[in-house]
Amino acid sequence: MLLRKRCRSLLCQLQVLVLLLALVLMLVMVAILDPEVQSEDSSGYVYQHHGTGQRWAGSLLLEQSEDANQYKVELLSPLSSLRDEELIAIGIPGQSRSFEKIRRNIYKIVKHSKRKNDANIVTQSWHTEQARNIHEFKKNGSQRIPIHRTVPEGRHPLCHQQIYNENLPTTSVIICFHNEAWSTLLRTVHSILDNSPKRMLKEIILVDDLSYQGHLKSALSEYISRIGGVKLIRSNKRLGVIGGRMLGAARATGEVLVFMDPHCECHPGWLEPLLSRIVNNKNRIVSPILDVIDWKMYDYYHSPDLRQGVFDWKLDLYWVTLTESEEKVRQSPIIPLRTPVIPGSVIVVDRHYFQNIGAFDSGMEDSGVENIELSIRVWLCGGSVEIVPCSRVGHLSQIPSTSNITENETILKNKIRIAEVWMDSYKDVFYQSIGMEHVSNLSKKTDVTEREQLRLRLGCKGFQWFLENIYPEINASVSVQGLYGLLFNTEADSCVQVIYNSRMSYHMVELSDCGSKLNQLFVYHDKKIYSNLTESLCFDLMYEQIVLTNCSFKEASTWDFTEAGQLIHIPTGKCVETVSIETGKTFLFLSLCKNNQGNQTWKMIPV
Template sequence: MGLPEKPSTVKRSRVVSPVIDVIDWKTFQYYPSKDLQRGVLDWKLDFHWEPLPERDRKALQSPISPIRSPVVPSGVVAIDRHYFQNTGAYDPLMSLQGGENLELSLKVWLCGGSVEILPCSRVGHIYRNRETHSPVDQEATLRNKVRIAEAWLGSFKETFYRQSPEAFSLSKTEKPDCTERLQLQRRLGCRMFHWFLANIYPELYPSECRPRFSGKLHNTGLGFCVDCQAEGDILGCAMRLAPCSDSRQQQHLKHTSRKGIHFGSPQHLCFAVRQEQVILQNCTEEGPDIHQQYWDFQENGMIVHILSGKCMEAVVQENSKDLYLRQCDGKASQLWRFDNVSSVDK
């Protein structure tokens, strides 16, 4: 088992799990895990173990240092009792048929805590024979997943439903009531799911890049379109509103399923942020800076900057209407629409 920490060093918002070794359910043979691993999830909301990425391995101070993990496994976790209760405990409307570890992990990360695996602590576990799972158990698990998607994934629930058509069908016949969980998120000041993708598990980010929205980007409150009015070199151009014009290439934008907003010019430029002002920068395809260029176009018309969680707003100043990031409040100057909307299912 792991060594206890001194009370003064314990963070109550940490949720920790041991390494889970496998005990064969037929022979009781013990199979210890050899490599450093972390818990992850996929777009079907299934839990997996995966080898710790090389960059994370190099960042460890020692072989027994805690491992930051996107998800904890089910069944064996250690959590401060008061923190657990004050942050909503387990979802009372989820059955204990799988998925409660995902809900707990997402809630902890999004609401200010952290999730870790402790390599120096090991627990052997006898996993159930998959063949013994009844159709009733499987449907209960699926119902739990739908509940997680509706409560925690935001607009990314559509990616889950594309991967799990049976969950999509269930969500239409049995729409879950997530009022309590949504109120909990507001009380705790939780972040949105795209923060988890950008900061905790970017490998999960959907890789499809086909444009989802395109054409002119209209501000529905002020009645103008997003434009770059700089002459010559437009790198770093501050985005602002101007009268809408079909003939201006500078107003033709594409918002991809991968969340980048691409500017309509021969240069490969994307919306980015500098000191909370929306500007044009070279599009980034990889590396840590890529998340600075991720935007979530929500059903209510707001465009959320994924890394900061703030909304794009047209700010009226003397002779200009420049675009800035502001706290999301749904005012008319934060509401947008594209000319064209295309399905993301193709």
């Protein structure tokens, strides 16, 4: 009996040993048949591809001496200063798009459940995407959505009747990213590949701006190596969005450049209308209608109205819908719309025109207002700016953040460059609107000599022309006419100030000694009174008392600032007056209007 048990034990051990040997043999065979190849040349590029006999397309990226020389504009000097050894360029095999796709998910605006087939799109589980990246996008929501999906149709029916020239120019789509979520980035790439004609899409250039998330390292390199038509360029130092886009532009070979954020989804037929406008006039930059991708659930929502991009005197971008009169003037709902500014999320421009007009301002740091600068420059220097209604691209909405009343210094520096180069005497209006004590120090440190020389070389118009012909609404807004600054009461010899309370949905206003503090600066524009703390806060009523509320909560109260100094609430016809209470504080209330009454007499004091 004992002998029999020993035999059984030896037999089990032998079986385990045989299985281990078989496993080792299999691993050896895989290593021999599918070795990972790396080659490095003297230029400092590292090329990676993986076996299986695929054709290597490294020559696409060995063009630093050829294509980079096409950009001999002085403005691209920061790009030439980026040494080749500071870059890692990862090429791709061939031009075919043979990567295995999952079945597309045609959907409406509903919640998505995870599909079993989704796992087929990747070769391993990317748990690193669970980590929190700097954008703080909700990855769990993105992971539930397939890498390939078809967005719901949102184009006007007339768009389907448009016939475009088959000989439209080739395109390079440039996407700069830093620590982007895995699924969000790849969904952007595949939406471009899936919805762009092959003959028009020359390449997608991914510029990795020194990401440190694990899923964007070798995993991304391996994934990209299996997709035709995509290049991956890695920078070994932070460039910022502007620098990354400039690097991609210098390496691009397409006739037209598309600068796109790494969290977009392209609508079917998005590219042809944009290229058609560029073919008709290369001296223009265009942008699609931007739909909204919800940052929580990644549902896709169509933008309901055609809107123009505009900016205020603080050079902040916002959107305005067309008035009824403007809509009536338009001969067709699908005619491209001239706009003062296009968003920076998707910018389409002829490559040589982009070069000749001065590219992006390389003196700007990171991203923020570069689209405003480019739009103003194009208008003033003989070009035009349009939004094309038959082209739609979804853009991931940003996560709501708490109000920050302090201007980001990097963005402020970028705005100062715009004001100093392009706004002429109106730059004083910008400085008044910002209302920050240290802005003068920043402006003194700003060297815009190179951009001023560019303006002279291009023979650009003055900013007054822009105000008269492109965006006259902003010229009527204030500041120049003294309707920006301190809201001063003549009888009390005091100024209105905001009692800001982040825990409340409204904010009280009171009278106080005059200064130049942010909470005492106001803008009267378009019959509304905005706080300089943030343009989302407007004068409103709460039981006849004046308070500040969020302008987006409801239709903001409208006001008439008369020449006599009365501030009239238009819906009621009553006037704003000061009322002192027992505590010694003075607040603002509505009352019947009375002529020549000091506590109802106001004026804006410019600062």
